[in-house]
Amino acid sequence: GAGVSQSPSNKVTEKGKDVELRCDPISGHTALYWYRQSLGQGLEFLIYFQGNSAPDKSGLPSDRFSAERTGGSVSTLTIQRTQQEDSAVYLCASSSPTGTSGRKWGELFFGEGSRLTVL
Amino acid sequence: LAKTTQPISMDSYEGQEVNITCSHNNIATNDYITWYQQFPSQGPRFIIQGYKTKVTNEVASLFIPADRKSSTLSLPRVSLSDTAVYYCLVGVLSSGGYQKVTFGIGTKLQVIP
Numbered sequence: 001g002a003g004v005s006q007s008p009s010n011k012v013t014e015k016g017k018d019v020e021l022r023c024d025p026i027s028g029h030t031a032l033y034w035y036r037q038s039l040g041q042g043l044e045f046l047i048y049f050q051g052n053s054a055p056d057k058s059g060l061p062s063d064r065f066s067a068e069r070t071g072g073s074v075s076t077l078t079i080q081r082t083q084q085e086d087s088a089v090y091l092c093a094s095s096s097p098t099g100t101s102g103r104k105w106g107e108l109f110f111g112e113g114s115r116l117t118v119l
Numbered sequence: 120l121a122k123t124t125q126p127i128s129m130d131s132y133e134g135q136e137v138n139i140t141c142s143h144n145n146i147a148t149n150d151y152i153t154w155y156q157q158f159p160s161q162g163p164r165f166i167i168q169g170y171k172t173k174v175t176n177e178v179a180s181l182f183i184p185a186d187r188k189s190s191t192l193s194l195p196r197v198s199l200s201d202t203a204v205y206y207c208l209v210g211v212l213s214s215g216g217y218q219k220v221t222f223g224i225g226t227k228l229q230v231i232p
Contacts, residue, residue, distance in 0.1 A: 004162075033220060035222070041224065042204075042206070042222050042223055042224035042225050043163070043206075043222035045220070045221050045222070048220075091162050091163075093162065093220075107153075107165040107168070108155075108163070108165065108220060109165075110161075110162025110163055110164065111162055112160075112161065112162060113160075113161075113162055
């Protein structure tokens with residue numbers, strides 16, 4: 001697609017349930033990032049993928065959080081046994097290894113985010 | 120990774136020039152400086168990037184002194200639509216983009232009519 005696509009755009013779940021958030025990056029972008037943004041806060045880094053591998057998982061807040069990326073494209077962020085403090089907007093971004101179409105090398109392109117509400 | 124410090128908030132009247140300064144005392148030789156803009160309910164978007172001296176594009180200018188320990192984003196003649204959060208990032212460009220891109224809390228700019 002033309003941009004980074006995230007789904008669902010909104011998710012309301014009950015405490016203790018598992019959720020999956022999906023990110024479809026821009027075609028050809030090798031790097032993919034997940035961030036979390038709580039209301040009125042800055043962006044909290046969660047995980048970074050280079051291709052299918054995740055050299056930096058340092059931001060995952062607990063072992064309830066996991067992420068994978070397959071085929072160097074789509075990524076899924078899974079939160080198990082959700083807690084109320086997991087409520088936030090989860091943002092995905094991708095970047096290109098080279099500047100294309102006039103874009104800046106290393107520029108992050110963000111999706112619109114998935115808003116998660118845990119009741 | 121170089122830590123960045125920027126003001127939490129700023130107010131400006133429409134039509135004025137706004138300068139937002141970011142401190143990054145521990146910037147490394149290979150680090151680039153990038154600014155992003157975020158509107159409510161949207162993901163951040165790239166504004167400008169530089170390594171040293173001055174960079175200008177159609178949206179903003181970025182001033183970087185010789186020691187590179189700070190940078191200033193300059194927005195000319197702001198309008199109400201420039202009300203947003205502005206993030207300063209410092210990091211290394213690699214073949215796939217930054218190895219790790221860490222956003223601070225940003226500067227919330229409020230443009231007043």
